[in-house]
Amino acid sequence: MENAKKKSLIKSLKYAIFFVLLFAALVIIDVKNPSYSMIITVLKKGTVYALIAVSMNILNGFTGLFSLGQAGFMLLGAYTYAVLTMTNEAREAVYYLSGYSVTFTLPWYVGLILAGAVAAFFAFLIGLPVLKLKSDYLAIATLGFAEILRAFSQWAKLEKITNGSIQLRDYPTFSKSSLLEGTVFENASLTPYVLIVSLCLLLIVLMINSTYGRAFKAIRDDEIAAEAMGINLAHHKRLSFITSSFFAGIGGALLAIYQSSITASQFKSSTTYEILLIVVIGGIGSITGSVLASYLYIACSEWWLRGLDSGSFLGLNLPNVFRSGFRMVVFSVIIMVIVLFFRKGIMGERELNLDRVGWFFTKILPSLFKKKNKAESGKEAVK
């Protein structure tokens, strides 16, 4: 018993050190690079997408509810944040057509929490009728509600709150904060995203590993058995839907902060598909998979595969083939390959396992080098 305790302590210590190192690495990258550099942009957007993808994974991966409403809840979060945190001077400029009816200004952190809360509240309302549906029907209904939310935010009668279909901007963002002026973190813009998303992910991981998380997984595995074991299906599905939407709302607010201006038209169903793609690539039912996949996806679409759209890629200069839109063709092929051959994604249902990572670095890599050395020494012997 003592031994087991010691082992688990060492294990959690290992993970703590790993995450501290990871965080330190991100902070160093942040401090060393200017905020407009590509790596910072990719890491920022990747961090925001990681939270949104994990929030979708709570529902689709852990509770087995196939929902496509994520864009709608992101929109709610983004708009709540933007509308409530803007200063009145900014409102004068932004609502130049209609005038504005929200006259108070909240601090950014309250706005962020309210963004989640509003999304969660709407999830509760939408969940009442929608969660009685199963599989594809649930997907269609949530997709429909997301589109309704988007159309609703562009409604002319709500102009004084949502500014109709004109964009919202000039709300507080992290890059404009004057709190850290004069320190090493003066031009740090990535760290706040990483901190907030890490906190949210920590909460999600704790939730998944609690008794409620196990109940969600039980519903995914077998609804009838779960109900027979005393798990109230309606209650737990609603909880899962609300939690997922809460974090999607915060993710949406962070996306608004990242972009520094938002319009309702960008939260189309294609946004949901993008996130679904990340979840599938990462592995449905794996949090670390979703995080890894969102960085990978954002890096590909914003950075590594850019050349496919602009003429030259991997040293090939074919402006006739590599022109605007070709990137999406390549993406479609990648999706098809993943769906056909790697249905479980990068991680499947597993989570990041440090032992496996360590095993890779201590056993596999050295053995590769050893072989090389042996071959070389063999050659020398022949000589």
Add this chain to the structure above:
Amino acid sequence: MRLRNEGEHDHEYVTDSSRGDLTFMQETTDIQIGELSPNSVLKVENITMQFGGVVAVNNLNMEVNRGEIVALIGPNGAGKTTAFNVITGVYEPTNGAIYYNKKLIVENKPRGKMKKYYSGQNAGLYYKSISKTPDKITALGMARTFQNIRLFKSMTVFENVLTAMHVRRTSNFFTAMLHLNFSEEKKMREETASLLELVGLSDVKDDLATSLPYGKQRKLEIARALATHPKLLLLDEPAAGMNPQETEELTQFIRYIREKFDLTVLLIEHHMNLVMDISDRIYVIDFGRLIAEGNPEDIQKNPKVIEAYLGGSDNG
């Protein structure tokens, strides 16, 4: 199998239509409503379950007393599993009432379309409409296993049992999320470990539930049901697909857990050796109707039961 799909019973309708007029077989009942024996744990009273025109369970009356092992047997398609599903709340009965621990938990009368099509008996006896979902019934202290094993496939043996403890939680979502309920969690884990020890699965506790051999999966299902702390355990064909030796072991196992946890057991089974060996009383149903009730010796001699199992002379 999708239990809630009524359409599945449509094919039975065709075969059952040759059964003849139901009114011909009706008998008057002398059951008094709400009359319970002093040790009653479960009382099923005039339960009728009708899907469309098909009467799957017809006026079933059963009573299970504290500490008993009662078997429910009958030929294929007799309505045993439907009766189980009504008791555990998967179906809402068309007419009748169910008492658990002398408390009324389910009561229903023909409603809506059924008012017109109801072809069972005692239609006027009940007037309330109380129903409970399966999770509420499990929380009351009734746990079940399934005919076709339904374990949580992606979970380990340990997690399967641990998940079933969720019903007895005292923490709410937020305290559980922030892990403020660690003492409860620790207790759950300890209890799971001791339960697995007791049923003899502690050596495979970290294996995937679906990787276990068939007999052990059955055992795990029973262990998972026990984790909800039931007073009444309902076993749906626990020995299905087992060889005689495994069946013998199962018999011992059911006896053992009954003593250990002070359980009352109601089981459906086709293995007659097991049924005759283990049961205190047996109910026999055929075409949804109760045809005999009594101790194993009487049931074996009962001509109606023999006819139901082997076919009577008029069935050719």
